[in-house]
Amino acid sequence: MIARALRHPSFLIGAVLSLLICTVALASLFWTPEDPTKMRILMRLKGPSAEFWLGTDQFGRDVASILMVGARNALLTGLVAVAIGLGFGLMLGVMAAQMKGRWIDDAIMRALDFVFAFPAVLSAILILTFLGPGLVNAVIAIGIFNIPVFARVARGATLQVLARDFIRAAQLARVPKLVILRRHVLPNIAGLMIVQASTQFALAILAEAGLSYLGLGTQPPNPSWGRMLNDAQTFLAMSPRLALLPGLAIALSVLAFNLLGDGLRDILDPRLEER
Amino acid sequence: MKPFLQVDNLARHYSLPARDFWGRRERFVALEGASFEVPEGQILGVVGESGSGKSTLARLLVGLEPPDVGSITLGEQHVRAGEAHSGPLRDVQMVFQDPFGSLDPRMRILDSIAEPLDHAGLSLSPDERLSRVVGMLERVGLGSGALRRFPHQFSGGQRQRIAIARALITRPRLLVADEPVSALDVSIAAQILNLLLDIRAEFGLTMVFISHDLGVIRYMADRVIVMQGGKIVEAGDTEVLFASPRHAYTERLLSAMPRF
Ligand SMILES: Nc1ncnc2c1ncn2[C@@H]1O[C@H](COP(=O)(O)OP(=O)(O)OP(=O)(O)O)[C@@H](O)[C@H]1O
Ligand SMILES: [Mg+2]
Numbered sequence: 001m002i003a004r005a006l007r008h009p010s011f012l013i014g015a016v017l018s019l020l021i022c023t024v025a026l027a028s029l030f031w032t033p034e035d036p037t038k039m040r041i042l043m044r045l046k047g048p049s050a051e052f053w054l055g056t057d058q059f060g061r062d063v064a065s066i067l068m069v070g071a072r073n074a075l076l077t078g079l080v081a082v083a084i085g086l087g088f089g090l091m092l093g094v095m096a097a098q099m100k101g102r103w104i105d106d107a108i109m110r111a112l113d114f115v116f117a118f119p120a121v122l123s124a125i126l127i128l129t130f131l132g133p134g135l136v137n138a139v140i141a142i143g144i145f146n147i148p149v150f151a152r153v154a155r156g157a158t159l160q161v162l163a164r165d166f167i168r169a170a171q172l173a174r175v176p177k178l179v180i181l182r183r184h185v186l187p188n189i190a191g192l193m194i195v196q197a198s199t200q201f202a203l204a205i206l207a208e209a210g211l212s213y214l215g216l217g218t219q220p221p222n223p224s225w226g227r228m229l230n231d232a233q234t235f236l237a238m239s240p241r242l243a244l245l246p247g248l249a250i251a252l253s254v255l256a257f258n259l260l261g262d263g264l265r266d267i268l269d270p271r272l273e274e275r
Numbered sequence: 276m277k278p279f280l281q282v283d284n285l286a287r288h289y290s291l292p293a294r295d296f297w298g299r300r301e302r303f304v305a306l307e308g309a310s311f312e313v314p315e316g317q318i319l320g321v322v323g324e325s326g327s328g329k330s331t332l333a334r335l336l337v338g339l340e341p342p343d344v345g346s347i348t349l350g351e352q353h354v355r356a357g358e359a360h361s362g363p364l365r366d367v368q369m370v371f372q373d374p375f376g377s378l379d380p381r382m383r384i385l386d387s388i389a390e391p392l393d394h395a396g397l398s399l400s401p402d403e404r405l406s407r408v409v410g411m412l413e414r415v416g417l418g419s420g421a422l423r424r425f426p427h428q429f430s431g432g433q434r435q436r437i438a439i440a441r442a443l444i445t446r447p448r449l450l451v452a453d454e455p456v457s458a459l460d461v462s463i464a465a466q467i468l469n470l471l472l473d474i475r476a477e478f479g480l481t482m483v484f485i486s487h488d489l490g491v492i493r494y495m496a497d498r499v500i501v502m503q504g505g506k507i508v509e510a511g512d513t514e515v516l517f518a519s520p521r522h523a524y525t526e527r528l529l530s531a532m533p534r535f
Contacts, residue, residue: 165377166387168339169441172363173391187381 011263017256025071034062081204085146093154112148138217157189198261202254278312285345320496328505338364368442372454374434378426432463
């Protein structure tokens with residue numbers, strides 16, 4: 001399995017990039033080159049130097065430090081949003097599949113369709129105008145819109161697994177329903193769920209950046225890549241670097257977690273193991 | 276002699292998703308009025324074209340689905356339509372048609388074969404469990420090297436042997452085999468058929484053997500029932516039925532059979 005992982009290029013690239021981003025985010029808990037909130041009026045909009053590796057922003061704050069803390073917020077957003085979506089979505093989707101043909105399946109899926117029918121970002125904006133802006137509320141809103149996505153994937157995959165004869169065989173072996181779920185259904189849908197999780201993780205990072213860009217997500221002075229983009233607009237002509245860097249960070253994270261998911265799907269599949 | 280398996284007037288309907296003008300679901304009769312008996316240790320062949328209700332009969336016999344009408348008596352167990360469905364029957368196992376679908380791709384062979392043992396309420400020690408699985412693996416012609424592997428590492432014939440080992444590990448008294456060789460090459464199929472015959476003799480198994488292949492049925496079965504459109508249209512001892520079919524459908528089936 002490890003040997004297979006090492007020969008899988010997109011997994012390798014994705015893993016290395018994700019690990020790098022995670023390391024940076026973790027490191028920011030203990031150390032950043034400078035205090036990311038400290039303003040220096042005299043050092044506004046400076047280019048990269050030995051002191052400020054990636055230069056300073058319009059308030060003279062260290063861009064490298066802001067990016068590092070921004071990574072932390074982005075990852076946290078992805079993690080919590082995916083946890084909410086995966087936790088509830090998996091449960092609801094598997095339950096709906098188990099109850100297929102009964103009213104409860106219809107009820108679950110119609111309710112989820114209802115959530116899904118709203119454009120996600122628009123509805124997140126709506127929710128945030130009620131709950132008030134802020135990182136926590138943004139993460140919850142993004143997480144809620146992840147639930148139907150995970151539920152649909154889980155339901156479809158579970159139905160496919162339940163239709164196969166090894167489930168009949170397990171029933172004949174008198175394996176209890178919940179044990180069938182745990183030992184046969186979950187392992188067989190795990191690959192799909194992991195791929196979906198990494199996609200949603202990437203999308204959550206993007207969504208958080210979008211909401212923060214609109215001023216509804218992470219609030220100042222807590223750094224966020226999305227807000228950096230917003231702030232950079234005014235100075236786009238003077239210093240495009242300020243928009244480019246957070247943009248790059250967002251793109252890189254999205255790419256990293258998508259590659260990681262694709263790779264994991266292949267590696268987790270025992271059928272691809274050499275004979 | 277009292278039959279080991281007795282089936283009376285068995286029927287199964289499925290409701291189709293389509294609704295008629297009054298909003299009622301349409302019913303499809305997959306099996307109707309099926310009655311037959313199988314003495315202990317005998318093989319009953321079930322033959323019929325696709326959609327004739329063979330697999331439906333199999334699912335009812337093993338207790339995966341409840342009958343809508345009729346009853347099944349198996350040894351001391353009774354299943355009657357209308358009574359609460361109690362799930363799979365005791366002492367009954369099944370071998371499925373598709374050996375690529377009947378083994379969980381993510382489960383090691385050891386655990387797949389041991390699954391019926393694990394839930395038989397025996398509380399075996401790990402050593403005992405292992406040695407029973409190894410014993411059964413060897414009986415079906417595979418070595419203990421298979422234990423730690425996954426299904427995809429085996430050919431169709433080998434997988435069907437593994438599926439047979441799983442079916443027999445709890446020493447059932449009735450084995451229902453639903454087209455167990457129709458997904459296999461002829462020479463591999465012959466090996467599997469002989470394995471089933473050997474095991475029948477050794478374990479004193481009673482068997483319901485389903486196939487759409489008359490040659491295979493003739494080779495395996497002591498008695499045969501012929502199914503068409505969910506009904507049993509003819510029944511008889513294998514040699515008698517093959518020598519002088521009485522029903523027009525059986526005759527048609529026989530005349531379509533390649534002769535060697
Ligand atoms: N769950 C179900 N819901 C609706 N119809 C069903 C269901 N299961 C079986 N049927 C229908 O019942 C009929 C008999 O099916 P069955 O699988 O028993 O046939 P079969 O003789 O085993 O055919 P084959 O040789 O193709 O396996 C078929 O027409 C099938 O479409
Ligand atoms: Mg069938």
